[in-house]
Amino acid sequence: MIYIERTESFSAAHQLFNPKWTDEQNDAVFGKCANRAYHGHNFQLTVVVKGEVNPDTGFVLNLVDLKQVMMEHVVDRVDHKNLNVDVPFLLGVLPSTENLAIAFWALLQQPIANLGGTLHCIRLRETDKNAVEYYGE
Amino acid sequence: MIYIERTESFSAAHQLFNPKWTDEQNDAVFGKCANRAYHGHNFQLTVVVKGEVNPDTGFVLNLVDLKQVMMEHVVDRVDHKNLNVDVPFLLGVLPSTENLAIAFWALLQQPIANLGGTLHCIRLRETDKNAVEYYGE
Amino acid sequence: MIYIERTESFSAAHQLFNPKWTDEQNDAVFGKCANRAYHGHNFQLTVVVKGEVNPDTGFVLNLVDLKQVMMEHVVDRVDHKNLNVDVPFLLGVLPSTENLAIAFWALLQQPIANLGGTLHCIRLRETDKNAVEYYGE
Amino acid sequence: MIYIERTESFSAAHQLFNPKWTDEQNDAVFGKCANRAYHGHNFQLTVVVKGEVNPDTGFVLNLVDLKQVMMEHVVDRVDHKNLNVDVPFLLGVLPSTENLAIAFWALLQQPIANLGGTLHCIRLRETDKNAVEYYGE
């Protein structure tokens, strides 16, 4: 068993705002992240896949295929978008880094299984100082 | 003469869109950067100041003061904002990295002169791959 | 269950020197790290917290609160200090990266529990080449 | 129990090519990585060791010793080499990042045990976007 990882980046706008709360509650909890006209980040998405090494290729899976899965299922759908309003699979989701990682796991688990690997971890970095890791449970 | 630099970061949303053009023209020129609901970045602002070394302090100027000038005049006014709609000094400015750097120069030149240094360069990094430098002329 | 991390930096002097040993023993074991007048590093402290995502906030815990806990309990007490002589909670501790990580765990575990999270890992980077991770056991 | 890590770099040429396959099969699977005249990378090797902290030194083990083991058993044998033809312990191995990490584990496990630590993980970074981790099983 070995773990391989691939990192891709995307740039997106978002806002942390709970529509069930008043403006005052949102400002108290989310502070400047609740800015009404949004703010944004360069996000770094790292996908960690585990599996056995194929003796004919030396690969767990081909990183060209993993990149294609990441681009098709996640990156191309969120890059240069507004995560609150532009992305169908995120509608109704409060786009915190935690919730984004969980949503990306749901989109990537099956396509990665189809490539012959097992999704192990979604790592999502929002800034040099902040990141999350999700292991699917 | 020696050059000192200080780097601070901010996260902001923006959109590249020329209101004098049709939607089609904007999409043709700006592509995904024209996304109507905005996108965003973690920007890195580096300010380079030149000056003589003060023999009593070993400093061109005190980086604590330079940081305060950067925060007050630029970073606190753009961090977690939408550069198209939230920032008074950018209203009417197409917020490309180039135009941001030029606008930041105008805001920082006098306050840095007041500290006893000469603003030499504004470096603004938008992503790991893209950056601009402006020398004031 | 999800893992969030926050990174803060501090700059400190230290020396690796065991007062129970002779100078020769210290030089043999610690080499240039035993320099009598100290040396120093920019340390990067990363705190990893695990927890459930709060459905109202999308957060395990608020990173503003986590940052405040890190600053108050650790960073402000070690930044621009000498770890051998200036820091009450480190007196009598040989300030290796390992011992620093263990000491920081002891200081951060309860305050992070008070925020509703579980401290999972202290990661402390001393240089681009050296780092430690401590999981509390 | 605590985990320490040390990172060293090396620059090497390699080619992904399975001699049991036709040229067409190799090109189909490995694409540009099968370039007949090789290509190359700056690899970053990180070795993670776990162990108890020695109360006299504050160390799991001395990083000077760990560096020496890494240089002697791996880095000096692969740096500025062609991993397909120059390195005796890799002859007959398809030098994918996965297979390199597994080969390095085999070379480092005993020497690190001799230093009093337990090899926990080999992390090998091939580019900013690609890396593997191997835990020995």
Place this chain on the structure above:
Amino acid sequence: MIYIERTESFSAAHQLFNPKWTDEQNDAVFGKCANRAYHGHNFQLTVVVKGEVNPDTGFVLNLVDLKQVMMEHVVDRVDHKNLNVDVPFLLGVLPSTENLAIAFWALLQQPIANLGGTLHCIRLRETDKNAVEYYGE
């Protein structure tokens, strides 16, 4: 006048070896860089372009176009190649970082002029420790 830069990466093999010299001379001058079966690097190519800001776009030139020029004229021709034998425009050139930067300048100057900018600097990074800059004269 403002300066914009774009960075792209490529991975290549090369060897420093002067065919007019004996093996001994090559080993004496180039050391491990003369390894007969090549070694390799991840190179980072940064292109700096200067120009006036177009008031309609806020751009010196469109970075999408600059990227396309870099990929077509340089990156796609050297990525996953052997710089000594695979690249027509480098045949007969000793592929030191200096000579690569000079060769890339010659290829990029006119296409960048065609985009309306002026090539200002080619920066080529070979490792975290080594880089060159060429300004065309």
Place this chain on the structure above:
Amino acid sequence: MIYIERTESFSAAHQLFNPKWTDEQNDAVFGKCANRAYHGHNFQLTVVVKGEVNPDTGFVLNLVDLKQVMMEHVVDRVDHKNLNVDVPFLLGVLPSTENLAIAFWALLQQPIANLGGTLHCIRLRETDKNAVEYYGE
């Protein structure tokens, strides 16, 4: 004419304190940098050399030689030292980043000229946020 650069790191303690001033003046000007028992940093020293490319080697000068000059004349004399008390060539110098860069220039200019290059710039990075550049005049 082309510019090559080499980066090396060192870890050192220092203190910003002007002995001609009172304690109160030092604290007012230097703040936490005046900590009496010192603090420290990982410094990154980059040396930029300009020169013509030698047609036989493809080099401005051999980076192995440049590294040796940097290690012998600067890095080995400041690494794991206290810059206020341990380093003969810095005695009486207030070890600000500015003054360090100027002192390193004086030590490196002639040895680099002896290698056949011209020292162009000393870049000294103290933290991710702070750096200086000195061009010798």
